[in-house]
Amino acid sequence: MLDWTDRHCRFFLRQLSRHCLLYTEMVTGAAILRGDPDWLLRFSPAEHPVALQLGGSDPQALATAARIGAGYGYDEINLNVGCPSDRVRSGRFGACLMAEPELVAECVAAMIASADLPVTVKTRIGIDSQDTYEFLQQLLEHVTAAGCGTVIIHARKAILGGLSPKENRTIPPLQYTTVYRVKQDFPELEVILNGGVTELSAAATHLEAVDGVMLGRAAYHNPYILTGVDARFFGATRQPPSRATVIHRMLPYIETELNAGTALKHITRHMLGLYHGVPGARAWRRHLSQHATASNAGVEVIEAALDAVHSLTAPVNPEPATRVGHG
Numbered sequence: 045m046l047d048w049t050d051r052h053c054r055f056f057l058r059q060l061s062r063h064c065l066l067y068t069e070m071v072t073g074a075a076i077l078r079g080d081p082d083w084l085l086r087f088s089p090a091e092h093p094v095a096l097q098l099g100g101s102d103p104q105a106l107a108t109a110a111r112i113g114a115g116y117g118y119d120e121i122n123l124n125v126g127c128p129s130d131r132v133r134s135g136r137f138g139a140c141l142m143a144e145p146e147l148v149a150e151c152v153a154a155m156i157a158s159a160d161l162p163v164t165v166k167t168r169i170g171i172d173s174q175d176t177y178e179f180l181q182q183l184l185e186h187v188t189a190a191g192c193g194t195v196i197i198h199a200r201k202a203i204l205g206g207l208s209p210k211e212n213r214t215i216p217p218l219q220y221t222t223v224y225r226v227k228q229d230f231p232e233l234e235v236i237l238n239g240g241v242t243e244l245s246a247a248a249t250h251l252e253a254v255d256g257v258m259l260g261r262a263a264y265h266n267p268y269i270l271t272g273v274d275a276r277f278f279g280a281t282r283q284p285p286s287r288a289t290v291i292h293r294m295l296p297y298i299e300t301e302l303n304a305g306t307a308l309k310h311i312t313r314h315m316l317g318l319y320h321g322v323p324g325a326r327a328w329r330r331h332l333s334q335h336a337t338a339s340n341a342g343v344e345v346i347e348a349a350l351d352a353v354h355s356l357t358a359p360v361n362p363e364p365a366t367r368v369g370h371g
């Protein structure tokens with residue numbers, strides 16, 4: 045997610061789930077070719093498994109970008125055919141490409157030939173008035189013929205004229221049954237459903253009909269939800285980490301990043317939602333927001349934020365442990 049799932053965010057999310065697949069922000073093929081690939085692509089080995097999402101419609105540029113991405117060690121290359129922003133449309137990529145299935149297939153084939161990695165596609169269920177099932181089906185036929193084995197489908201169409209990207213994530217109605225139908229019609233294709241999933245119980249329900257579920261905003265705003273993923277969907281038996289453990293696991297990373305010149309706020313902004321929905325949420329957010337922005341802010345800010353939460357949530361008169369469960 046643009047501006048959200050940068051490498052600091054992904055490192056943080058990885059402390060919450062060992063198994064979920066993380067995605068980069070969308071990076072355009074042109075940016076990788078003309079910009080500073082190291083700045084755009086480097087990431088911590090601790091983030092694995094992680095997919096690089098590319099945007100663009102020039103098969104050769106995407107092929108080169110995919111090869112460079114593979115060299116950085118990404119586990120998957122994903123092509124964005126779902127982003128509705130004007131900026132993206134003027135560059136002829138994102139959701140508007142749904143109307144050019146041959147070109148999308150050409151891009152996919154070129155990326156597969158160039159990078160020795162799975163190439164996946166993220167798309168919508170339609171665009172504007174091109175919102176029939178057959179329209180989506182045509183795109184999927186092309187990309188599967190080109191060698192794409194996994195699609196992530198945001199279960200709402202995109203309105204390319206008139207709605208902002210934000211509105212395009214809420215206003216067009218979610219149509220999960222369309223994604224379920226894709227799985228029925230393309231049984232060999234790995235189908236990942238996306239859009240509006242905020243609880244793991246809802247993800248479990250979708251998994252009766254599709255192969256995977258992608259969480260976007262919920263994972264960012266309420267990241268602790270990810271601690272349930274490994275046991276529920278990957279058979280892990282380890283206890284999920286507490287919030288305090290997650291924070292302590294972040295500290296060595298943050299120290300290293302601060303020493304390398306990263307500002308604390310660039311990391312802590314992704315951690316603001318950690319206490320979402322539980323006592324201490326406001327104290328945590330407030331402390332970080334107020335103190336992590338100082339130019340010399342260090343890990344002591346995080347430790348103090350944690351103290352602020354715990355001073356609020358520690359029981360005043362804890363019950364003796366021997367009495368737990370009696371009566």
Ligand SMILES: Cc1cc2nc3c(=O)[nH]c(=O)nc-3n(C[C@H](O)[C@H](O)[C@H](O)COP(=O)(O)O)c2cc1C
Pocket residue numbers: 045046047048069070097124126127166198213238239240241258259260261262
């Ligand atoms: C701030 C923000 C940035 C996003 N950037 C991208 C992006 O770069 N690539 C992409 O495929 N989707 C992007 N999305 C869309 C999400 O991946 C997802 O499809 C959408 O939010 C619906 O899923 P959700 O309801 O679980 O959030 C972005 C969403 C948000 C909120």
